[in-house]
Amino acid sequence: MSEATERRLLIVDDTPQNLQVLGGILREQGYKLSVAQSGAQALEVARRVLPELILLDVMMPEMDGFEVCQHLKADPATAEIPVIFLTAKTEAEDVVRGFELGAVDYVTKPFNPPELLKRVQTHLELALLRRDLERQVAEKTGQLRREHEERLQAEHKLAQARRLEGLGRLAFGVAHEINTPLQAVASNLQFLGETLPELQRGLEQYTRLHALVRAGQVDVAQLKAIEEELAANGFDYLAGEWPKALAKGRSGVERVGHIVRAMQELVHSSDAQKVPTDLNQLVASTAEELHPRWQPVAELKLDLEPDLPLVPCLPGDMRQVLVHLMANAVDAVQAADRGRGRLLLSTRSQANEVVLRLGDTGAGIPARARDRIFDPFFTTKEVGAGMGMGLAVVYEVVVNRLGGAIAFESEVGRGTVFAVHLPR
Ligand SMILES: Nc1ncnc2c1ncn2[C@@H]1O[C@H](COP(=O)(O)OP(=O)(O)OP(=O)(O)O)[C@@H](O)[C@H]1O
Numbered sequence: 001m002s003e004a005t006e007r008r009l010l011i012v013d014d015t016p017q018n019l020q021v022l023g024g025i026l027r028e029q030g031y032k033l034s035v036a037q038s039g040a041q042a043l044e045v046a047r048r049v050l051p052e053l054i055l056l057d058v059m060m061p062e063m064d065g066f067e068v069c070q071h072l073k074a075d076p077a078t079a080e081i082p083v084i085f086l087t088a089k090t091e092a093e094d095v096v097r098g099f100e101l102g103a104v105d106y107v108t109k110p111f112n113p114p115e116l117l118k119r120v121q122t123h124l125e126l127a128l129l130r131r132d133l134e135r136q137v138a139e140k141t142g143q144l145r146r147e148h149e150e151r152l153q154a155e156h157k158l159a160q161a162r163r164l165e166g167l168g169r170l171a172f173g174v175a176h177e178i179n180t181p182l183q184a185v186a187s188n189l190q191f192l193g194e195t196l197p198e199l200q201r202g203l204e205q206y207t208r209l210h211a212l213v214r215a216g217q218v219d220v221a222q223l224k225a226i227e228e229e230l231a232a233n234g235f236d237y238l239a240g241e242w243p244k245a246l247a248k249g250r251s252g253v254e255r256v257g258h259i260v261r262a263m264q265e266l267v268h269s270s271d272a273q274k275v276p277t278d279l280n281q282l283v284a285s286t287a288e289e290l291h292p293r294w295q296p297v298a299e300l301k302l303d304l305e306p307d308l309p310l311v312p313c314l315p316g317d318m319r320q321v322l323v324h325l326m327a328n329a330v331d332a333v334q335a336a337d338r339g340r341g342r343l344l345l346s347t348r349s350q351a352n353e354v355v356l357r358l359g360d361t362g363a364g365i366p367a368r369a370r371d372r373i374f375d376p377f378f379t380t381k382e383v384g385a386g387m388g389m390g391l392a393v394v395y396e397v398v399v400n401r402l403g404g405a406i407a408f409e410s411e412v413g414r415g416t417v418f419a420v421h422l423p424r
C-alpha cells in the first residue's frame with residue numbers, strides 16, 4: 001500500500017487508549033496520522049492539517065462527534081473531507097443522523113481491523129475519484145463557457161456588422177435622395193446669382209425711363225435706346241425665368257425637408273411609454289381621418305372584432321403605421337387602374353397577439369420587389385411620387401418598437417394583404 005504512505009488521516013477520540021489502538025493499526029499500513037482528543041481540538045487540527053479523511057468518535061464530552069461534523073461541513077475549507085464516524089452505539093437513528101450530517105460511513109466499536117482498513121481505503125479512493133471528476137467537470141465547464149463566450153462575441157460582431165451595413169445602406173440612400181433636390185437648389189441659386197446683375201441693369205433702365213417721363217423729356221430716340229438695352233439684357237426673359245427658378249429651388253428645399261422628416265420618423269426613439277390601447281378605436285378613427293385619401297379611389301370596409309383585448313402600443317406611432325399602409329393600398333388600387341377598388345381593414349385576437357390586416361384589390365407586389373419593400377428608399381413609384389420610406393417606418397415601429405411582426409401576401413393583378421401582429 002505505497003500510495004497510503006502520503007495520506008494523512010485525523011483520528012478523534014476522547015479515550016487515549018482507543019487512539020493508541022486505532023493509531024497502531026493505521027500506522028502499520030503506512031498512513032500518516034494527526035490525533036485529537038476533543039471536539040474543539042479536532043476542529044482546530046482539521047483546519048490546520050487538512051487531512052484526507054477523518055475518523056470521528058461520536059460520544060465525547062462538551063462537543064460530540066455530530067457537532068464536530070456539523071462544524072466541519074459548515075466550513076468550506078473542511079467541508080469536502082470525508083468523515084467516518086466511530087461509534088459504540090448501533091442504534092439506527094444515530095447512524096441516520098450521522099449520514100444526514102454529511103458523514104460518508106460509520107464503523108461500530110469495537111471494530112474489526114481489516115474491515116476498518118477496507119472502509120478507510122475505499123473512502124480515500126472515492127474521495128480521490130470525486131476530486132478527479134470535479135476537476136474534469138470544472139475543466140469541461142470552463143471550456144463550454146469559453147466556447148459560449150466566443151460564440152456570443154461572434155454573434156455580437158455579426159450583429160454590429162449588419163447594423164453598420166444597414167446604416168451604410170441608409171446613409172447611401174439618404175445621400176442619394178438628398179443629392180438630386182440639392183443639386184436643383186444649387187443650380188437654380190446659381191442661375192439667380194449670375195443673372196442678378198442683368199436684372200439690376202434692366203431695372204436701372206426703367207428707373208432712367210421713369211426719371212425722363214417725370215421730367216417730360218422723353219423722346220423717341222431715348223426710348224428706343226432704352227428698349228434696345230433692355231432687349232440686349234434679355235430683361236423680359238429674365239423676368240419670366242426668375243419666378244420659375246425660385247419655385248424650383250423652393251420645391252427642392254421642400255423635398256429635402258420631406259426626406260429629413262422621414263428620417264426623423266425612422267430614427268427618432270420616442271421615450272413614449274407603451275399604453276394599453278384599443279386598436280379598434282385607433283383603426284376606426286384613423287380610417288375616418290384618411291377618408292379624403294381613400295374615398296375617391298376605393299370602398300373601405302371595417303371588420304373589427306368586438307371586445308378586442310387591449311394591446312400595449314404607442315398610439316401615435318401605430319397611427320403612422322396605418323397611414324403608410326393605407327397610402328400604399330390606395331396607390332396600389334390606382335396603379336391597378338381597374339376602376340374603384342376595395343379595401344378591407346380587420347382586427348382579430350389570437351392566443352397571445354392581436355392581428356391587424358389591411359387588404360386591397362390593387363396591383364399587387366411584383367415578385368422581384370418582395371424582398372426589398374421594407375428597405376429604406378426602396379420604391380417602385382416615380383420620382384417625386386414615392387420615397388420608399390413608408391414600409392421602412394412601418395417595420396421600425398411594428399418590429400423594433402412594439403416587438404411585433406409584419407407579413408404580407410400578394411398576387412400581381414389581384415391585390416395585397418398586410419398583416420401586423422402585435423403581442424398582447
Ligand atoms: N399594398 C401594396 N400593393 C402593392 N405594392 C405595394 C403595396 N405596399 C407597398 N408596395 C410596394 O412596396 C414599395 C415600398 O413601399 P413604401 O411604402 O416603403 O414606399 P413608397 O410607397 O414607394 O414611398 P413612400 O411611402 O415613401 O411615399 C412600393 O413602392 C410598392 O412597390
Ligand SMILES: [Mg+2]
Binds near residue numbers: 328386389390391
Ligand atoms: Mg408608401
